Amino acid sequence: MxxxxxxxxxxxxxxxxxxxxxxxxxxxxxxxxxxxxxLPFEAIxxxxxxxxxxxxxxxxxxxxxxxxxxxxxxxxxxxxxPLNESLSDRWIRVRTMVTRQGWTPIEVYQVxxxxxxxxxxxxxxxxxxxxxxxIEAYVWQFPAEITIHPQDDLDTxxxxxxxxxxxxxxxxxxIQPDHDIHFTSPGRYRELLAQIADLRxxxxxxxxxxxxYPEAVAAWYELIYLPTVQIIRDSTLLRDFPGRTEAxxxxxxxxxxxxxxxxxxxxxxxxxxxxxxxxxxxxxCLARVARLA
Numbered sequence: 001m002x003x004x005x006x007x008x009x010x011x012x013x014x015x016x017x018x019x020x021x022x023x024x025x026x027x028x029x030x031x032x033x034x035x036x037x038x039l040p041f042e043a044i045x046x047x048x049x050x051x052x053x054x055x056x057x058x059x060x061x062x063x064x065x066x067x068x069x070x071x072x073x074x075x076x077x078x079x080x081x082p083l084n085e086s087l088s089d090r091w092i093r094v095r096t097m098v099t100r101q102g103w104t105p106i107e108v109y110q111v112x113x114x115x116x117x118x119x120x121x122x123x124x125x126x127x128x129x130x131x132x133x134x135i136e137a138y139v140w141q142f143p144a145e146i147t148i149h150p151q152d153d154l155d156t157x158x159x160x161x162x163x164x165x166x167x168x169x170x171x172x173x174x175i176q177p178d179h180d181i182h183f184t185s186p187g188r189y190r191e192l193l194a195q196i197a198d199l200r201x202x203x204x205x206x207x208x209x210x211x212x213y214p215e216a217v218a219a220w221y222e223l224i225y226l227p228t229v230q231i232i233r234d235s236t237l238l239r240d241f242p243g244r245t246e247a248x249x250x251x252x253x254x255x256x257x258x259x260x261x262x263x264x265x266x267x268x269x270x271x272x273x274x275x276x277x278x279x280x281x282x283x284x285c286l287a288r289v290a291r292l293a
Contacts, residue, residue, distance in 0.1 A: 017129075036077050037076075038076050039153075048145060050145070056110070065113060066117060068115075103135065103136060148160075162188065166189040172221065176221055181247045
């Protein structure tokens with residue numbers, strides 16, 4: 001294959017320009033707190049209930065709705081700008097190839113309205129830098145479980161998936177429509193599911209009969225979750241831990257109950273522990289101002 005020196009030069013200059021744009025995007029992300037990396041598809045797929053996608057054929061898809069990658073998410077920014085110099089050779093080859101031969105379709109997974117590249121990361125990068133708005137792709141689609149927006153960060157998506165899975169299993173949103181269980185970090189719904197399973201086993205052993213899962217969910221909410229959260233609501237704890245929800249504090253109490261008992265004293269249940277913690281953080285106005293200062 002003949003190499004055109006002019007095409008090689010233009011491709012090299014395009015890569016250098018893309019690297020400069022990547023540095024600016026990273027700086028802007030640090031200043032604003034916005035996500036600047038592609039999303040890792042493996043982390044999201046692990047939370048999907050349906051693990052087998054359906055082939056949708058060849059489609060023209062929007063480049064700005066490609067938000068992540070399978071395995072190469074650490075090599076590009078959210079806008080497919082290269083994050084290191086080692087990508088230059090591949091970038092230049094792809095840029096010169098599309099100039100001579102045109103585009104070959106990429107391969108993507110679709111979740112909701114967004115896409116994750118399985119094959120063709122460099123083609124996406126080059127296409128975006130050339131100003132293209134769409135690209136041809138072979139699409140494998142996972143059934144939509146949640147809504148994912150192109151600007152969402154990984155934690156937001158994982159929290160949303162965790163909530164979706166939790167509600168699908170427990171139906172708590174139907175049993176208790178006003179539950180108000182929301183988290184600010186991912187992975188917390190697993191703790192709730194573990195508590196429900198543990199309570200179901202204990203109730204079955206104590207009562208001598210088989211407790212159904214819906215019964216265990218209702219009992220967990222009324223006997224464990226709600227009393228503890230009510231104490232959290234009535235105390236100053238939400239003010240003492242700004243940015244956290246009552247569900248965050250409930251799981252934190254659950255996960256650190258043994259260590260907290262060593263600090264605040266013995267307790268009989270999570271509600272008692274919450275009361276001990278609330279009492280510790282209850283302070284007058286002057287003391288609070290002094291602590292904040």
